Amino acid sequence: xxxxxxxxxxxxxxxxxxxxxxxxxxxxxxSPTHESVKTKSFREWKSEKVQDALTRVTVTKTKIQIAKSxxxxxARRKAGIEASSxxxxxxxxxxxxxxxxxxxxxxDLSVTDYFVGYLTKVQDKKAAFNxxxxxxxxxxxxxxxxxxANSVFGSHTSEMPPSAQDLSSDRIR
Numbered sequence: 001x002x003x004x005x006x007x008x009x010x011x012x013x014x015x016x017x018x019x020x021x022x023x024x025x026x027x028x029x030x031s032p033t034h035e036s037v038k039t040k041s042f043r044e045w046k047s048e049k050v051q052d053a054l055t056r057v058t059v060t061k062t063k064i065q066i067a068k069s070x071x072x073x074x075a076r077r078k079a080g081i082e083a084s085s086x087x088x089x090x091x092x093x094x095x096x097x098x099x100x101x102x103x104x105x106x107x108d109l110s111v112t113d114y115f116v117g118y119l120t121k122v123q124d125k126k127a128a129f130n131x132x133x134x135x136x137x138x139x140x141x142x143x144x145x146x147x148x149a150n151s152v153f154g155s156h157t158s159e160m161p162p163s164a165q166d167l168s169s170d171r172i173r
Contacts, residue, residue, distance in 0.1 A: 038131075039119070039122060039127075039128040039131045039132055040118065041132060041135040042111050042114045042132070042135070042136065042140055045109075045114050045118050046106070046109050046114065049106040049109055050103070050106045050107055052106070053099065053102045053103035053105075053106040054103055056099045056102065056103075057096065057099045057100055057103050060092060060095050060096045060099050061096065063092050064089065064092045064093065064096060067088070067089045067092055068089065110143060111136065111140040111143045111144055112143060112144060112147040115144060115147075119132065
């Protein structure tokens with residue numbers, strides 16, 4: 001098992017914001033008689049987050065190329081873009097670094113992030129949990145169980161209640 005860096009709260013919120021918007025739109029557009037909205041699997045959700053972040057990186061890189069272009073036609077368009085959006089090369093470079101960081105973090109999203117940032121935000125949690133339960137791999141289930149155990153018992157197994165320790169010692173016998 002490898003340890004991953006913790007996402008800063010603001011960045012995690014930014015990455016998950018799209019999921020919340022999609023959930024809100026899906027629940028708002030669903031007719032009252034058709035309540036079962038397809039819940040994204042972990043792989044679908046993560047793939048969407050990575051693709052969104054990759055698109056942002058590509059768009060920012062394109063803006064930088066336009067800003068650095070020496071073509072007079074592009075320079076006129078660039079001046080109009082900068083005037084309307086207030087962007088310049090330095091701020092675009094900063095934006096590119098932020099977009100690349102978000103892309104790397106999106107690539108590192110875990111099933112725990114999926115659970116906290118997506119599944120707990122859907123309207124019908126029980127139906128979503130049931131739908132997703134069969135889609136998780138054994139490794140993903142193990143990661144969720146470890147996160148749950150850490151949230152209940154803390155990060156140290158020595159903090160497990162005596163009843164849980166007795167169960168594990170009974171199995172050894």
